[in-house]
Amino acid sequence: MMKKNKILEVSVLFMLFSSLLGLISSFYLIFSGMSLFIEYELISLNSSLYVLTFYVDWMSCMFLFIVSTISCVVIFYSKSYMSGEVYINRFIILILLFVTSMILLIFSLNLISILLGWDGLGLVSYCLVIFYQNVKSFNSGMLTVLSNRIGDVMLLMSISWMINVGSWNFLMYMYTMNLESYMIMILIMVVSAAMTKSAQIPFSAWLPAAMAAPTPVSSLVHSSTLVTAGVYLLIRFSEMLQMSMMKEVLLLMSSLTMLMAGLSANFEFDLKKIIALSTLSQLGLMMSILCLGFSNMAFFHLSTHAMFKALLFMCAGLVIHNLNNNQDIRFMGQLGYYMPLVSINFNISNLALCGVPFMAGFYSKDLILEMVLFSNMNMIVFFFFFFSTGLTVSYTVRLLYFSMMKELGLNKIFSLMDKDLIMIKSMMVLLFMSIFSGSMLNWMIMPFFYMIYLKMFFKFMVFNFIGGGILIGLLISFLNFISKYVFINKIFFYFGNMWFISNISIYGLNMYVLNLSFNLDKILDLGFLEELGGLNLYSKFMLVSKMNYYLYLNSIKLFIFFFFLFYLFMLLF
Structure with a gap:
């Protein structure tokens, strides 16, 4: 030890x-x-x-x-x-x-x-x-x-x-x-490699x-x-990326990833998978803003996101431990009463993820969204960025509702405790970074101050989408209670399976290969090749060996029989 x-x-x-x-x-x-x-x-x-x-x-x-x-x-x-x-x-x-x-x-x-x-x-x-x-x-x-x-x-x-x-x-x-x-x-290959690693x-x-x-x-x-x-x-x-057409392709793919991950997280019930899909959504945001030419902002959001996302996973790990390795959010509830310190860390990391003012995520996320408004972008890109931001708030509110607000879904509550000092101490370090790293990095790494002059309507558009995300999150939380209807179940199944991307990109590819190999095995190895090859030869040899065996057992009788046939043949011809 x-x-x-x-x-x-x-x-x-x-x-x-x-x-x-x-x-x-x-x-x-x-x-x-x-x-x-x-x-x-x-x-x-x-x-x-x-x-x-x-x-x-x-x-x-x-x-x-x-x-x-x-x-x-x-x-x-x-x-x-x-x-x-x-x-x-x-x-x-x-x-x-x-x-x-x-x-x-x-x-x-x-x-x-x-x-x-x-x-x-x-x-x-x-x-x-x-x-x-x-x-x-x-x-x-x-x-x-x-x-x-x-x-x-x-x-x-x-x-x-x-x-x-x-x-x-x-x-x-x-x-x-x-x-x-x-x-x-080379750029096309590097972009493809980055897309696989960043999912x-x-x-x-x-x-x-x-x-x-x-x-x-x-x-x-x-x-x-x-x-x-x-x-x-x-x-x-990034310098080479801005001078090629690959940035448009990557912008489309990363924007779709951001939207898909946000929608899927709203219909997922596994705690760790919700946080993983949240990571996927934020990676799409980083890639998207990188394609628009703001590499410093992409790094800024990458840095702030790292702090509160690590804290979010650590809180989830402690909650899962206390719930006897249960990851389903439907069995959670009222955690704030039984695990107050973990709940503080969990809530602050979630608020930083949503971009609530003066948390770490606010400094990078608000800057990114205002630069999108300030840039000469079309309505599709605008929709992807802002709707995905609303979905981030939506699945965060849904997660907080299931873990903090609703009644505890388990009968035994005495297993919940908040006394693991090693885990709490490690989380407190990241709690500090989740609050202060945004402002610290903003002062340090931005080469000049961004003066983004927008109308009041556009300035408050981020907050409007955050408010809309809160309402959508509460609505989806209540949809869970009417999920016995077939139509609602189909919606849950479609969005919860990431638009069937796993079926298309993995099962959709390897199932064709596996079915082909199964059919080849069935038709060739167990079919024609077996009949024309090993099994056919085996049956022919067995027939000849049985005839020889029969001849050996009945030698005198067969000799007279064949002699009679030969004599009859000679008389006829």
């Missing part, structure tokens, strides 16, 4: 040191206006340089601070959450490998070293999703890793394609060769499935590591 605790404590201290280093470096680089570019040449082959490239600027250091802070808190949280786990040692090492892969990706400007971090995230996430070894976990893990392999293949193809320019340091060629045909091909349509099905992992893993994955890797990569490629 001492050895296990020692590894955990060393990991927490290492992540804390990394977090402080990232914060101090980020402050220094912002105020000095500097960035470091480090190259180390490994080998030169066929006029192509194999160079390790690291780019240390304020953005990478700030992201290092965010990833390390959340990792430190999550590992400390795991001390209590995973206390009954026999292989907690293995769990902590996997978490450290996961974070190391993300840090490698953060500081890399070379596509080869990016691939190492990118692939490391995919493979370690598979090991973490299947940590609880059962059939559901294995299915979810396989779905996760195979979806991410599409992105890995795209990055491998872009690496091979970049041999045309002689180096894999894409920053050098982003400005000078952005209109060349092979750079456009945009049509690759969205793996994100809710990855909820089979332990809750500390979900907290880390859905806040600052795996799913944000695609957004971070496109922030690095």
Whole structure:
């Protein structure tokens, strides 16, 4: 036990040191206006340089601070959450490998070293999703890793394609060769890779499935590591993205993802899946604003979102623990009476998610929505952004209604308690960040003050949609009580299944292959080939062997019979 605790404590201290280093470096680089570019040449082959490239600027250091802070808190949280786990040692090492892969990706400007971090995230996430070894976990893990392999293949193809320019340091060629045909091909591959990692349509099905992992893993994955890797990569490629037609395609896909995830979360009853779909919706928002040309805002929202989303998952984990591993929100209720500290954290993280004024999410979300109003965008984009914001408030209100307002759905209430100090302490760190990180980052990372001059009607449009979202959330909550009607059930089924995206993108593809293999097995292996091949030969040989056997048993009688037939034949002819 001492050895296990020692590894955990060393990991927490290492992540804390990394977090402080990232914060101090980020402050220094912002105020000095500097960035470091480090190259180390490994080998030169066929006029192509194999160079390790690291780019240390304020953005990478700030992201290092965010990833390390959340990792430190999550590992400390795991001390209590995973206390009954026999292989907690293995769990902590996997978490450290996961974070190391993300840090490698953060500081890399070379596509080869990016691939190492990118692939490391995919493979370690598979090991973490299947940590609880059962059939559901294995299915979810396989779905996760195979979806991410599409992105890995795209990055491998872009690496091979970049041999045309002689180096894999894409920053050098982003400005000078952005209109060349092979750079456009590389951008298409990188955007496709980012869409798989950040689970945009049509690759969205793996994100809710990855909820089979332990809750500390979900907290880390859905806040600052795996799913944000695609957004971070496109922030690095944002200059090239703005000069190509791919931004329109990505804008459409990410806007649809935002809408689909918001609608699905309103009809979902699994607590962790609701929060996962909320992550999917926010990823769509980050991708969308990135496509409109505001890469700093995308990073700003990514940073603030990471803090309150990690807190939201940690609160969910403690609630699930106390409800005897029950994740259905219909069995929750009145949690504020029995778990006040957890409820405070849960409510504040939800309010930050909705963009309630002066929480962390307000500074990034309000700025994004006002810039959309200020930009020259059509009504479709306007509808996607604002309606999805209303849906965010809607599923948050529905979640708060089921968990806090309605009567407790379980008979036994004595299992609910609020005395796990390790989990509470770790959540309080993120509670502070969920309130203050928005204003802190707003002062730090915005290069100039945005003066967005709008009419009063447009200025208050965000609040109008928030109010509409509250009403929709309450309406959908009451729809649950009349779900015995067939029509309501069909609506729940359609929206709760993410517009059947999993059926189309996964089952819709592999079922054709599986049915084809079944029919081939039935027609060929068990059909014609069996009749014409093994079974047919076997039956013929058996017939000949039976005839020989019959001859041997009746030799004299058959000899006379055949002699008589031969004699008769000779007389006739």
